[in-house]
Amino acid sequence: MEQSRLFTPTNASSLVFLRIALGLLGGGDILGNGIYYHWYLDEFSGFTFSYYGFEWVGPLPEPFLSLFFVGGFLLGIAVALGWRFRVTAPLFALAFTYLFLLEKAHYLNHAYLFTWLAWLLALTPAWREFSLDVRRNPQDWSPQVPAWSVWIFPALMGIVYFFGGIAKMNYDWLIAAMPMKMWLQARSEMPVLGPLWAQEFTAYFMSWAGMLLDFSVPFLLLHKRLRWVALALLFGFHATNHLLFNIGIFPYLSMVLTSMFFAPDWPKRFVRWIAGSRDNSGGRSGLLAGARSQVQRWVEGWQSVVSRSSGGTNAYWQYQARMMKPILAGIVLIIGVHILLPLRHWGFNSDVAWSEEGHRYSWRMMLRSKQGSGNYRLVDNATGEDEVINLRDSLSSRQYRKMVTHPDMILQYAHYLHELRLREGKDVAVYGRFRVRLNGRKLQPFIDPETDLASVQWQWFGSKQWVLPEVMPTENPVGE
Known part of the structure; x- marks a missing residue:
C-alpha cells in the first residue's frame, strides 16, 4: 500500500527534542503554579471559577492537591526522560489539563495550547529514540517516526501565529496603537530602555511590527532561505515580550515550537557538531572541551545500546499502516477545530474585545x-x-x-x-x-x-441582552 506523505519515515530527532522540552517546561509550570498559587497565595481553598461543561472539576482536598503539583512535576521529568512514556505521557497530559481546568481566572492562551500539545505528544512515538524506555528495551528503538508526528506541532504553531496576526488587524491596535501605548508608558521608568518605551513612535512600531510578524512568520518559516531570518525576528520578538510582560513559559514554548519548522534531524546534527568541534589549535582544552567529550561519550554510549536493537522498527511501521485512516481523520479534525474556533466571534453581534464572545481559544493574545x-x-x-x-x-x-x-x-x-x-x-x-x-x-x-x-441561563450562541454594548464617543470613534 502506498504511504501518504504524512506517514513518510522521518528523522525522530526533533520529536525527541520536543519531548524533552515539553516535559521540562510543563513539569516546571505545574510546580510553579503549585508554589505560587497554592502554597503561597492559597487561591484554591475557596471559590473557583469553572469552565462551562466542566463544573465537576474542582480542587482536590489536602494533601492530595499538594501531591498533585509535585506529581505533575515528576511526570514532566519522566516524559522528558522517556521513562514509561506510554503511561507517564497521558498522565502528564491529564495533569496539565486538570491544572488548566482548575481555575478559569487563570486562563492563558499558552496554557490552552500546551494542553493540546501534551495530548498530541502522548499519541506520538516520541519515546522510541533516546529514551530510558529504549535503553531498557532496545528492540523498541526506531530512529524514524511518521511525518505526521513531527509536522502536527509546527502546523499548530503556524495557526497560532497566523490568527494572532489576524486578530491584531483592528483600529485600536493599528491606528490608535492601543493598548501598546498604555503598556509601554507604564514601563517608562525602566532603566536604560525606559525613555525608548515612552516614545509614541515605539508604540506604533511595536504594534505594526507585531501584527506583520505574527501574520507573515508561518510563511517565512516554510521558506528554507528565509527561515533563519524568521527565527532571528522571533527571537527578538519573544525576548522583548519576556522583558516587558509577565507571560510565563510562552516565549520559551514558542521558540521550541518554532524550531520544529527546521529539518527534523537538526538536533542530531547539532549534537554531532558539539561532539566533533575542536579548538583552533586542533586539540581539546578547558571546560568546553570537557563538555564536548562528555557529549561524545553520551552519543557513543547511546549508539552502542541501540545497536543491539532488532525487529522493533518493522513491527512499528506495520502498526502505522493499519492506523493510517484513523490518524488522518484525527489530524483533519484537529486542524479544522483550530481554524474554526478563532473565527467564531464573527457569529456574535458584539465586539469581541468588549463582550469576550469568542475571545478564548482564538489566539487573541495581548490585544486589549x-x-x-x-x-x-x-x-x-x-x-x-x-x-x-x-x-x-x-x-x-x-x-x-x-x-x-x-x-x-x-x-x-x-x-x-x-x-x-x-x-x-x-x-x-x-x-x-x-x-x-x-x-x-x-x-x-x-x-x-x-x-x-x-x-439568566448561560447560552453558547446568540445575543446576550444582559451584556450592554460599549458606547463609542463620537469625537474619538476608536474600534468602529
Missing part, C-alpha cells in the same frame, strides 16, 4: 487592556430586603480583576450567590452593577443592572 469594578445587589423576593456583596472580600485579587470584565464569570458568580442564599432558605434576585474600561476609554456600564442574573 480592560479594567473594571462592581458588585452585586441581592434582593429577597419575599421581603424585598437588599444586600450588597463586596466581591473583594470573597475573591482573590486575580479572580476579581478577571471576573469584573468577563460576562460569563459574572453570571457564574451570580448563580453561586443565588445558590448560597437558597441553602440559607432565601430566594433572592441577583443584580450586577459593573462598569468596565476598554483600552483607556471611559468607564461604562457593562451589565444591565435591571436584569436578574439568577434567572
Whole structure:
C-alpha cells in the first residue's frame, strides 16, 4: 500500500527534542503554579471559577492537591526522560489539563495550547529514540517516526501565529496603537530602555511590527532561505515580550515550537557538531572541551545500546499502516477545530474585545487592556430586603480583576450567590452593577443592572441582552 506523505519515515530527532522540552517546561509550570498559587497565595481553598461543561472539576482536598503539583512535576521529568512514556505521557497530559481546568481566572492562551500539545505528544512515538524506555528495551528503538508526528506541532504553531496576526488587524491596535501605548508608558521608568518605551513612535512600531510578524512568520518559516531570518525576528520578538510582560513559559514554548519548522534531524546534527568541534589549535582544552567529550561519550554510549536493537522498527511501521485512516481523520479534525474556533466571534453581534464572545481559544493574545469594578445587589423576593456583596472580600485579587470584565464569570458568580442564599432558605434576585474600561476609554456600564442574573441561563450562541454594548464617543470613534 502506498504511504501518504504524512506517514513518510522521518528523522525522530526533533520529536525527541520536543519531548524533552515539553516535559521540562510543563513539569516546571505545574510546580510553579503549585508554589505560587497554592502554597503561597492559597487561591484554591475557596471559590473557583469553572469552565462551562466542566463544573465537576474542582480542587482536590489536602494533601492530595499538594501531591498533585509535585506529581505533575515528576511526570514532566519522566516524559522528558522517556521513562514509561506510554503511561507517564497521558498522565502528564491529564495533569496539565486538570491544572488548566482548575481555575478559569487563570486562563492563558499558552496554557490552552500546551494542553493540546501534551495530548498530541502522548499519541506520538516520541519515546522510541533516546529514551530510558529504549535503553531498557532496545528492540523498541526506531530512529524514524511518521511525518505526521513531527509536522502536527509546527502546523499548530503556524495557526497560532497566523490568527494572532489576524486578530491584531483592528483600529485600536493599528491606528490608535492601543493598548501598546498604555503598556509601554507604564514601563517608562525602566532603566536604560525606559525613555525608548515612552516614545509614541515605539508604540506604533511595536504594534505594526507585531501584527506583520505574527501574520507573515508561518510563511517565512516554510521558506528554507528565509527561515533563519524568521527565527532571528522571533527571537527578538519573544525576548522583548519576556522583558516587558509577565507571560510565563510562552516565549520559551514558542521558540521550541518554532524550531520544529527546521529539518527534523537538526538536533542530531547539532549534537554531532558539539561532539566533533575542536579548538583552533586542533586539540581539546578547558571546560568546553570537557563538555564536548562528555557529549561524545553520551552519543557513543547511546549508539552502542541501540545497536543491539532488532525487529522493533518493522513491527512499528506495520502498526502505522493499519492506523493510517484513523490518524488522518484525527489530524483533519484537529486542524479544522483550530481554524474554526478563532473565527467564531464573527457569529456574535458584539465586539469581541468588549463582550469576550469568542475571545478564548482564538489566539487573541495581548490585544486589549480592560479594567473594571462592581458588585452585586441581592434582593429577597419575599421581603424585598437588599444586600450588597463586596466581591473583594470573597475573591482573590486575580479572580476579581478577571471576573469584573468577563460576562460569563459574572453570571457564574451570580448563580453561586443565588445558590448560597437558597441553602440559607432565601430566594433572592441577583443584580450586577459593573462598569468596565476598554483600552483607556471611559468607564461604562457593562451589565444591565435591571436584569436578574439568577434567572439568566448561560447560552453558547446568540445575543446576550444582559451584556450592554460599549458606547463609542463620537469625537474619538476608536474600534468602529
